[in-house]
Amino acid sequence: MPYLPTSLPFPSPSRDTSEFWQYCAERCLKFQACGECRIPRHPPAPICPHCQSKLISWIDAPSFGRIFSYTVVFSASHDAVINDLPYNVVLVEFDGMDDLRLVSNVVDAKPDELAIGREVVVVWEMGPNNQLLPRFKLRKTK
Amino acid sequence: MSSRTNTCIAGIGESRYTKWGGIADQSELSLACDAILAAASDAGIPPAAIDGFASFSEDRNEPALLMNALGIDELRFTGMVWGGGGGGSCGAVALAEAAIKSGQANHVIVFRSLCQGQSFRFGQFHPWTDHACFTAPFGMLAPPQMFAPLVRRHMHLYGTQPEHLGEVALSCRAYANRNPRAVMYDQALTMEDYLTSRIIADPLRLYDCCLESDGAAALLVTSMERARDLKCKPVEILAAQQGSRHLWGTGILGGHNMPSNTYASGNAADLSRDLYGRAGVGPENIDVVQLYDAFTGMVLFALEDFGFCKVGESGDYVAGGNLALSGATPCNTSGGILSEAYIHGLNLVVEGVRQMRGDSCSQVSDAKLTLISGGESVTPTSGLILGI
Ligand SMILES: [Zn+2]
Numbered sequence: 001m002p003y004l005p006t007s008l009p010f011p012s013p014s015r016d017t018s019e020f021w022q023y024c025a026e027r028c029l030k031f032q033a034c035g036e037c038r039i040p041r042h043p044p045a046p047i048c049p050h051c052q053s054k055l056i057s058w059i060d061a062p063s064f065g066r067i068f069s070y071t072v073v074f075s076a077s078h079d080a081v082i083n084d085l086p087y088n089v090v091l092v093e094f095d096g097m098d099d100l101r102l103v104s105n106v107v108d109a110k111p112d113e114l115a116i117g118r119e120v121v122v123v124w125e126m127g128p129n130n131q132l133l134p135r136f137k138l139r140k141t142k
Numbered sequence: 143m144s145s146r147t148n149t150c151i152a153g154i155g156e157s158r159y160t161k162w163g164g165i166a167d168q169s170e171l172s173l174a175c176d177a178i179l180a181a182a183s184d185a186g187i188p189p190a191a192i193d194g195f196a197s198f199s200e201d202r203n204e205p206a207l208l209m210n211a212l213g214i215d216e217l218r219f220t221g222m223v224w225g226g227g228g229g230g231s232c233g234a235v236a237l238a239e240a241a242i243k244s245g246q247a248n249h250v251i252v253f254r255s256l257c258q259g260q261s262f263r264f265g266q267f268h269p270w271t272d273h274a275c276f277t278a279p280f281g282m283l284a285p286p287q288m289f290a291p292l293v294r295r296h297m298h299l300y301g302t303q304p305e306h307l308g309e310v311a312l313s314c315r316a317y318a319n320r321n322p323r324a325v326m327y328d329q330a331l332t333m334e335d336y337l338t339s340r341i342i343a344d345p346l347r348l349y350d351c352c353l354e355s356d357g358a359a360a361l362l363v364t365s366m367e368r369a370r371d372l373k374c375k376p377v378e379i380l381a382a383q384q385g386s387r388h389l390w391g392t393g394i395l396g397g398h399n400m401p402s403n404t405y406a407s408g409n410a411a412d413l414s415r416d417l418y419g420r421a422g423v424g425p426e427n428i429d430v431v432q433l434y435d436a437f438t439g440m441v442l443f444a445l446e447d448f449g450f451c452k453v454g455e456s457g458d459y460v461a462g463g464n465l466a467l468s469g470a471t472p473c474n475t476s477g478g479i480l481s482e483a484y485i486h487g488l489n490l491v492v493e494g495v496r497q498m499r500g501d502s503c504s505q506v507s508d509a510k511l512t513l514i515s516g517g518e519s520v521t522p523t524s525g526l527i528l529g530i
Contacts (some may be wrong), residue, residue, distance in 0.1 A: 004281050009267060013273040021275070028230050043397045049389060059409040068402075069291035069298070077284035078267040086341075089282045091291055091398050099389065099401045103277045111344070117299050127279045135280075 002125040003107040003135055004087060007080040010128035017044045019058070020130060027124045029134050031100060042100045064139050065092040066077040067118045068101055072111045088114055090138060099125045145435040148478045149242045149375035151235075151528065153187070153362035154492045155180025159325055159483035160355035170358075174203040174255035175211050177358035185362040186373035187249055192362075194219030194250035196237040198230025198516075199486060203255050219247035220407030223384065223524070226270040226395050227285070228434055228479075228517030233488035233524030236382035238363035248364060254488040255358035257398060264484070265354050273396035285352055285436060288394040290343040292519060293439040297345060298407040299454065302442065304345065306457035308336040310438035311349040313465040316488040318477025321503040325353055326481040350438040355484040359492050377498040380511075380529045381420035384522035385413025394519045407453075408443035408518030414523050417513070418449070421527040422512035425449040428527075429509040430497045431471050440518045445471070448513060448525070467504055490514055491526065498530040 001069045013021050020043070023030045033040040034048035035055025047054050070090040088109065092102045106120055120136035127133035155177040158165070165173060182189045189212045195205040196219075205220045213239035223230030223238035231254070238250035262268055267283040282288055284385035296302050331349060339348040345376050369376035386393075390400045397505040404411070417422050425448060433444040442456035450471050451459040465473040476482045476493035483489055494512045496502045509530075 004279070008281065009269070009274075009278045009283075011269040011278055013275045014272050017272070017275065042399055043276050043392075069295040069405075071287055071290035071294060071346075072341070073281060073287055074340065074344070075342040077265060077287065078148065078281075081281055081283075086282075086344075087281055089280055089287055089291070089343075093402075099399060101398050103280050103282050103397055105280050110211070116295070133279055 002127065003105050004084055005080045006126060006128050008078060008128050016046045020044050023058065024132050024134055027132060029122050030058040031061060031097065033057050033059045040097050040100050042102065061122070062094045062096065064119050064121045065094045065136070067091070067114065067116055067120060068093040069116060070114050078086060086111065090114065090136065092120060102134065104135050106136050106138060113138065147379050148241055149213055149239045149241055149379045150366050150369050151361050151379065151495050152364045152372055152374045152376050153181040153185025154495050155360045156489065156492060157358040159323060159355055159485065161325060162263055162356055165257050165356040166259060170255045170257040170260055171203045171207055172214040173251055173257060173358040174208065176366065177255065177360035178212065178251050178253055181251060181360040181362045184374060186384060187362070189213060190215045192249050192251050192309055193217060193522065194238065194241050194247035196221040196234040196250055196252045197254055198223035198234045199228065200435060201254055201262065210242050219250055221290040223522065225520055225522055227520040228436060228487035229520040229523045230528035231434065231491060231516040231524065232382055232514055233384040233522055235361065235379065235491060235526055236384060236524060239379050239382045242363055242365050248368065250363045252359055252363060253358065253360040254486045256486060257356045258354050259356060263354050270395040271392040273392045277398060286346055287342040289437050289439065289519065290346045290396065291398065292406050293345055296439065296442065299406055300457065302315045302457040304337065305333065306442065306460055307350050308437040309460040310435065310441045310465065311336055314435060314474050314478040314480040315477050317504050318481035321476050324477040324482040325355060326477060346437060352436045352479040353484045359481050359485045359488040361491060361495070375499050377495045378529050380527040381417045382526045383413060383416055383420070384524045385416065386521040386523060387412050390521050393521050408440060408447045408523065409521065410444065410447035410518055410523050410525060412521060414448045417527055419527045423511060424528065428471065428511050428513045430475060430506040430512045431473050432494045432512065432514040433473055434487045434490060434515045434517045435474055435480045436517060438480065441473065443518050444515045448515065452481060464502055467506060472506050475502050475506065487516055487521050493529050498528050
């Protein structure tokens, strides 16, 4: 069972953003980066905000990320999640990728296990439209 | 006040305000016309003399429908501020101001009409931006989930407490309890009520979240010169502008990829600098404020962005009683969108005009300058300084 129902909406990606989801379908978490200045960005965009280059490359996400902020949701804003409350929504950031964040969920965390700065690793779950989604679980530290 | 636009708000109009779904006996367009006709009448101009319309957030009641409904003589200007949320409320006034100042039009109506029972509820899923594919499948569906992480971050960085948020909710409610038009006029709110209310999206509780309402509001913008011949008491637009900070992009309505160092903010610090510069005043000169309060935390962010306190100190600032009539910045004196009605922030502009006219239910004595903010943490946000 995925963390949230596959009946949630999945608004159509645009021509500029769909390649991210194609990599996800292959269980690859990659971020778009400028083909010239190499600065990564998300969501994908047709042009680099730092040098205006249209050259695009894709780079692998680091092996783990950190919770930048989060919320625990107790009130449903869509019928699909009525039976899944409470659930969390987290913002995941990655070392070396300033200001790049992914909106996602931590699938194995109770609300009081969530904290800003906690390390998380990607897991793949089926989402709406048969699209594989990058979700996260807590990174076990020794 | 070094710089003046020579434009003013000469008329205000409002429909009745209800809970969402409360207005079922007339259309959103009909409601828009009620507010517009009231604003024209308040200014003392015939509806036929309206020659422009400005709105925001994809208002469905387009000028093509309004011009025939109102029987206007000639249409000269239309303008829509891009973006969702209430970011464009003051921006629509800025469009009207620009149209008047440039001579493109003479009497521009700024309006917003919302029947959430007839369209969609803002507290439910809506694909606001092209980036919704990066949020909706993860359950970030509507504004409470979109805004909560910013408040969490503010708490993490600055030690902001739930009681600080509660102070904003209580203050707005106390003003609403003095305003018979307010949807929450009859309902008191205590800190205990606040702290024991159900969590919507942690750390946001029920009373941190604004109302969902039906209603319409309108303003008539014209030149100071024309207003001299009208029956109204013109309220001058000292500065009106849209704004967004470096790389804010789709902000909270998108993938939350704003720069880390400005993330827990209202995205209005640069706008604030411009507004004060153009009006030739500073925060110390402002007598009363109307700060967009879709969530209590937005008021904290706006207090910081607009320089009423330092970044990170808004919690202590509101705990010090500064939002009350006796405080340094009486705030949202009609109850705000937390407790008067959610007319997407345009009702905050209407209340700002009332304060300048001396007509508020919670009048700040001798108020001469007011600052109003549009929806924070979105692109564009906007702001307005009015004076008398
Ligand atoms: Zn580049």
